[in-house]
Amino acid sequence: DAGITQSPRHKVTETGTPVTLRCHQTENHRYMYWYRQDPGHGLRLIHYSYGVKDTDKGEVSDGYSVSRSKTEDFLLTLESATSSQTSVYFCAIRTGTGSTDTQYFGPGTRLTVL
């Protein structure tokens, strides 16, 4: 599992509430990613990071922000949660920077916005 943990694993919140999901890695990888997975859509990239304080948007970044103040932690924030953000969120790390690298995923966080 490449030392990836996500917290919380499950969360139920109400519309309009801020929510922060945490991804933690123990192997000092440079690249980290946040995906969401919804039925019929597969995995879609929200944001990614290529170093401390270096982040960029993915395919579905609207309504989300991220921060990476330390190599090991990548935080995903929903400033004001909406029901459309009910999803399973996966964090991933990428090993290295070359063409043969792969991504390893965390166990996921199931978020329900009521």
Add this chain to the structure above:
Amino acid sequence: LAKTTQPISMDSYEGQEVNITCSHNNIATNDYITWYQQFPSQGPRFIIQGYKTKVTNEVASLFIPADRKSSTLSLPRVSLSDTAVYYCLVGDEYGGSQGNLIFGKGTKLSVKP
């Protein structure tokens, strides 16, 4: 970006060989092809990766023709535990500042007794 196309679903029986084909017509010269497996309630798991010809590991084989516009994941003698969604991905500018992979909808493989 090199997007991929693969069947939405496939059915098989235990003990059979399963081949899942993925098309990626716009693959770039430096792109590698990677396959992931995902079980329900878990994150995707790396299966195999290749650039051209054939790659084999303890889990699967990957066949890539010379033009690299498609690839085939081969699972020998599947069991019920191989029931999962399989994703074909092509790398995006590895080595640059991006490095994000594009996941399609995957192929849902159902293995029956």
